[in-house]
Amino acid sequence: MAGIGIRDVVKRYGDTKVIHGVSIDVADGEFIVIVGPSGCGKSTLLRMVAGLEEITGGEVAIDGRVVNRLEPKDRNIAMVFQNYALYPHMSVYDNMAYGLKIAGLSKDAIRERVDKAARMLQLEPYLDRKPRQLSGGQRQRVAMGRCIVREPAAFLFDEPLSNLDAKLRVQMRLEIKQLQRSLGTTALYVTHDQVEAMTLADRLVVMNGGVAEQIDTPMNVYLHPATTFVAGFIGSPAMNFMPGRLGGDGRAITLDTGAPLRALPEPIVGHGGEKPVTIGVRPEHLALVGQPEAELTLRARVVETLGADTLVHGVLLDKDAAIVPVAGEGGEVLAARLPGNVTVREGDTLPLRVAEGALHVFDRETGRRLADV
Amino acid sequence: MVENRPFLTVLRHVVLLAGVAIVLFPVWVAFVASTHPQPTLLSGVAPLWPGDRLVENYSQLLSAGMAQAGGTPVGLMLFNSFVMALLIATGKIAVSLISAFAIVYFRFPFRMIAFWIIFLTLMLPVEVRILPTFEVVADLGMLNSYAGLTIPLIASATATFLFRQFYLTVPDQLAEAARMDGAGPMRFFFDILVPLSRTNIAAIFVIMFLFGWNQYLWPLLVTTDESFTTIVMGIYRMVNVSDEQPQWHLVMATATLALLPPVAVVLVMQRLFVKGLVETEK
Structure with a gap:
């Protein structure tokens, strides 16, 4: 068992840097989890760690040892592929044992390890079957078993549940998590x-471009x-984005509707005066309130009742009840996730307030986070 | 077809039976002729039912052959043909498997040129390059040998092509998984690629065995020694005996015998072939 260090890794295909x-x-x-x-x-990136793809620049270290130039088999890792990549003509047992056979383990040692993995994955009744006689979930387990028997320093998973x-995905997700923990x-x-x-993740790596x-x-x-990309990518439905301004004092935040939102408790360090910002609010952080406390007013266009929740898709109104264009995922439409017991009809006007600490302020030019209030 | 009209069913069967009869009748005539003595066949009326000379005709052929055509025993000819067809089929498969493997899985300089050169050989079957090939085989001292009979026929673009197409359908991740498991290229080839090609190998074996069995011109050129006569050559030699009536009963018996090994190969291999088609793996 060991850590993995990925340092300044660069990949280039010809002139294209990916x-x-x-x-x-x-x-x-x-x-x-890399998402x-x-x-x-x-x-x-994963394939570079695995050794299936050459590393153009930077370093990958497994267990403190730089592995850039090592063959996959010498890196002490195991990988689960998207389509499982089981050997179709081999039995489940042989699929799991193949790597060990090549590594030159004795027959008894192989049997012991495969049996142990099969027990762990509840594959014992299927050891003599061919992959095509198994269900998707079972194949997935065999692919996991093939990794486990090698007792590697690290598991690599390439979209194994897709x-x-x-x-089944939910179930296998749990199994993978439990297995990794144990x-x-x-x-x-x-x-x-x-x-x-x-x-699944202890820590998440959000990648883009x-x-x-x-x-x-x-x-x-x-x-x-950290960025508008991350904010929009994680969370469902996606975060709402609205154009706004940061005041000259580095604290006041105003929507482009003219409506002042709450002020930051402290000025942003090095804010450099007034500047355009993007304001992000998650649909689940909007709550229905009385008109006086409202920060945003939404006119419902489409209402989706999900039972536990009610999803309202609507347009943002300014104080004169005119529609304000916003730059969100769905164009001008904002989403709010309200409790399921709230009755909303299409055309209703909803006064909404953002939960404490759930208002995200991003620099509009760089997309980087400035503050959360 | 979901239509269920008795008239159509009958018609379908009549057409099919007629087709079978057209294909099988000559074979039947050959077999019948091989069971009669020579005079019956020369009388002008071809018999339609087997005669009484089955055992004599065949045992004479298998042990002694036909004196007028060199007297090579047909058993030896069958053996020669069988060895030649088997060597050509296995040789072709071995060479094609490995060359397709090289073309699909390795990035080496002039890879595409190598591929096109193999492709070009499709346009150069033995009949086209017969003189230069004969010259080469003669210079190498391979006349009157199994090597001379088979090696020039082994290089095959068709089979290479077929295997290449098959390899291209094998998911890349399988090769990567093998690499992660520590299998080198040759291990991957023997442990995974070849077993997966099993059904393709069977199909190509059938085709190439028949191709090898039916060779006539090339064996005629490179063998002069009687002990290397193949069955196809043998039949022709029997028909063209000089200064005598052709021994039709023996010719027909030889033809019948020549038919059996290819039929056996097709029957045996077809099972594997169909089995492979039913159990799709990958």
Whole structure:
């Protein structure tokens, strides 16, 4: 068992740079999830750690040993692939034993390790079957078993659950988490699914365009997103963004509607006077209040009742009840997640207030976080 | 078809049976002719039912052959043909498997050129390059040997192509998984790629075995020694005996015998082939 050090890793295909210097320090036994939209370079990064992709620049160290030039098998790691990549002509037992056979372990040692892994994964009744006779979840377990038997320093997962149906995905997610906990093996997990990312990770790496935008615990990423990209990517429905201004004193925040929002308790250090900002509010942090306390007014356009919650999609109104254009994911539409017992009809005007500490202020030019109030 | 009209069912069967009859009738005639003595066949009326000379005709052929055509025993000819077809089929498969592996899985200089050169050989079958190939084989002292009979026929673009197409459908992740498991290229090839190609190998074996079995021109050129006569050559030699009536009963018996090994190969391999088609793996 060991940590993984990724230092300033760069990947270039010819003239195209796809990874622009990513650094992640993975502690021993930590579960790190790399999440991002497709094409952000997360799989490439993982494959560089695995040794399937050459490292253009920077360093990857496993257990304190730089492995840039080592073959995958010499890196003491194991990988679960997206489509499992089980050997179709081999039985479950042989699939798990193959790597050990090549490593030259004795027959008894192989049997012992495979049996142990099979017990752990409840695969014992299937050891003689071929992969095609197994269900998706079972194949997934075999792929895990193939990793476990090698007793590696780290597990690498490349979107392992994306081929499963929704229900099984939840179940396998739990199993992976439990397994990793009980083995205490370091894990690097790539996914584009934010629920998987939030639930599995000890720490989350949010990647975009070949850059790690934020590396932090899931709750910190959720509560204090470092950039507008992270804020918009993590959370469902996505965060609402509205244009606003930071006052010259570095404290006052005004919506472009003219409505003043709450002021920051302390001026932002080095704020450099008045500047345009992006204000972010998560739909779940909006609460229905009386008109006097309202910070935002929404006119409901579409109401989705989900049972536990009611999702309201509406447009932002200024004090004269005119529609204010905002730059959110859905164009002008903002979303609010209200409790399920609130009755809202389309066309209703809703006075809303943002929860304490849930108002995120981002620099509009750089997209970086300035403050949360 | 969900249609269920008795008339159509009958018609379908009549058409199918007619087709079967057209294909099988010559084979039947050959077999029947091989069971009669020579005079019956020369009388002008071809018999339609087997005669009484089955055992004599065949045992004479297998042990002594036909004196007028060199007297090579047909058993030896069958053996020669079988060895030649087997060597050509296995040789082709071995060479094609490995060359397709090189082309698909390795990035080496002039890879595409190598591929196109292999492709070009499709346009150069033995019949086209027969003189230069004969010259080479003769200079290498391979006349009158199994090596001379088979090696020039082994290089095969068709099979290489087929295997290349198959390898391209094998997911890359399988190769990567093997690499993670510590398998080198040759281990990956033997442990994973070859077992996965099993059904393709069976199909190509059938085709290439028949190709090898039916060779006529090339064996005729490179063998002069009677002990290397193949069955296809043998039949022709029997028909073209000089100064005598062709021994049709023996010719037909030889033809019938020549038919059996290819039929056996097709029957045996077809099972594997169909099994492979039913159990799709990957």
